[in-house]
Amino acid sequence: MKIAVFPGDGIGPEVTREAVRVLEALGLPGLVLFEGDVGAAAYRKHGQPLPDETLNMAREADAVLFGAVGDSSCDGLERALRPEQAVLGLRAELGLFANLRPATLFPGLEEHSALRPEVARQIDLLIVRELNGDVYFGDKGQRRTEDGRREGWDIMSYAEDEVRRIAHTAFRAAQGRGKKLTSVDKANVLETSQLWRDVMIEVATDYPDVALDHLYVDNAAMQLVRAPGQFDVIVTGNLFGDILSDQASMCVGSIGLLPSASLGERQTAHGTFGLYEPIHGSAPDIAGQGKANPLAAILSAAMMLRHSFGREAEAERIEAAVGATVRDGIFGADLGGSASTEEIADAVLEQL
Numbered sequence: 001m002k003i004a005v006f007p008g009d010g011i012g013p014e015v016t017r018e019a020v021r022v023l024e025a026l027g028l029p030g031l032v033l034f035e036g037d038v039g040a041a042a043y044r045k046h047g048q049p050l051p052d053e054t055l056n057m058a059r060e061a062d063a064v065l066f067g068a069v070g071d072s073s074c075d076g077l078e079r080a081l082r083p084e085q086a087v088l089g090l091r092a093e094l095g096l097f098a099n100l101r102p103a104t105l106f107p108g109l110e111e112h113s114a115l116r117p118e119v120a121r122q123i124d125l126l127i128v129r130e131l132n133g134d135v136y137f138g139d140k141g142q143r144r145t146e147d148g149r150r151e152g153w154d155i156m157s158y159a160e161d162e163v164r165r166i167a168h169t170a171f172r173a174a175q176g177r178g179k180k181l182t183s184v185d186k187a188n189v190l191e192t193s194q195l196w197r198d199v200m201i202e203v204a205t206d207y208p209d210v211a212l213d214h215l216y217v218d219n220a221a222m223q224l225v226r227a228p229g230q231f232d233v234i235v236t237g238n239l240f241g242d243i244l245s246d247q248a249s250m251c252v253g254s255i256g257l258l259p260s261a262s263l264g265e266r267q268t269a270h271g272t273f274g275l276y277e278p279i280h281g282s283a284p285d286i287a288g289q290g291k292a293n294p295l296a297a298i299l300s301a302a303m304m305l306r307h308s309f310g311r312e313a314e315a316e317r318i319e320a321a322v323g324a325t326v327r328d329g330i331f332g333a334d335l336g337g338s339a340s341t342e343e344i345a346d347a348v349l350e351q352l
């Protein structure tokens with residue numbers, strides 16, 4: 001079980017450290033962890049946010065545990081050198097096109113959701129976000145028009161095979177859950193979205209047991225706070241998925257609670273190769289203060305055990321320990337409590 005650990009910037013190292021403690025506490029046979037540099041930390045050391053050495057480390061591993069990247073001191077750098085390129089580069093280079101972002105309300109957090117408790121209680125959904133395409137990876141740049149105005153552009157596009165493969169991932173995920181799939185797009189305006197919708201409808205014929213419906217992204221954002229209980233699996237593109245998942249996090253209490261798995265096609269001796277990370281960023285406003293909620297990182301480690309190592313029992317052990325920690329009201333500042341990052345993880349370890 002070879003795991004590459006890339007802590008990154010800001011609270012990345014703080015939360016990753018706690019996820020590693022939890023992994024180590026399980027006593028898994030053959031567990032080998034090795035650490036690599038990403039983000040601004042890597043740029044300062046190697047002049048690159050994603051050094052070749054780090055990328056090779058990821059390729060040699062069975063899974064990657066990723067913290068977060070981002071540092072405003074790098075805002076002036078050319079885009080290729082900015083910290084965010086580390087996570088974008090890993091996703092692209094490793095072919096990790098399927099990003100799973102589950103959001104479920106832990107009992108005990110009803111009062112901490114940004115929504116009313118009776119609305120929050122219904123939330124048990126999975127966002128399947130396409131991760132290798134969309135406006136993220138299209139041609140982009142800035143130029144001057146003939147009349148001297150500055151102009152920026154980013155091309156949004158999806159090819160049908162890119163939509164088809166994420167559609168299959170999402171339909172299969174829905175088959176394993178409540179058999180309901182909502183595809184989110186902006187087909188009333190965007191051609192990229194029209195193709196997305198057409199392909200979703202074509203793929204649906206392979207999954208007669210799954211009910212497919214479609215929402216425009218503006219309506220989806222509204223429905224997510226009006227009645228989130230209507231959602232089982234949501235499938236959407238890279239940009240809309242990024243936005244809706246941050247929104248979903250506050251519906252279940254905090255952005256510090258949402259883990260993610262980024263998967264592709266590569267199989268290892270243990271399972272599907274994947275990169276696992278909290279959905280949040282480097283949180284510079286709270287970095288170095290022991291205020292970061294480590295539960296998203298810890299739950300990401302659980303997703304790793306499930307998807308990359310076929311260790312469902314251990315994954316559930318971690319999730320149950322997190323559930324018990326929440327039920328006991330061990331909260332950090334994000335949930336109105338005073339427990340530190342380390343104290344929250346200590347509580348999880350006690351419950352393991």
Ligand SMILES: NC(=O)c1ccc[n+]([C@@H]2O[C@H](COP(=O)([O-])OP(=O)(O)OC[C@H]3O[C@@H](n4cnc5c(N)ncnc54)[C@H](O)[C@@H]3O)[C@@H](O)[C@H]2O)c1
Pocket residue numbers: 011015067068069070071072084087255256257277278279280281282283284285286291292293294296334
């Ligand atoms: N995958 C990634 O590495 C990733 C994801 C998102 C943002 N970023 C980067 O992170 C940097 C900061 O971005 P941002 O401020 O927009 O988003 P962010 O997710 O870092 O923070 C948003 C807000 O949520 C809070 N928060 C985030 N994680 C938390 C946690 N675990 N516990 C408690 N509170 C938490 C922060 O304090 C902040 O107030 C930027 O450079 C951005 O590009 C990286």
Ligand SMILES: CC(C)[C@H](C(=O)O)[C@@H](O)C(=O)O
Pocket residue numbers: 084087088242279281
């Ligand atoms: C840091 C950034 C590139 C990244 C994204 O937009 O995908 C982040 O917001 C995320 O959600 O993982």
Ligand SMILES: [Mg+2]
Pocket residue numbers: 242243246279
């Ligand atoms: Mg995001």
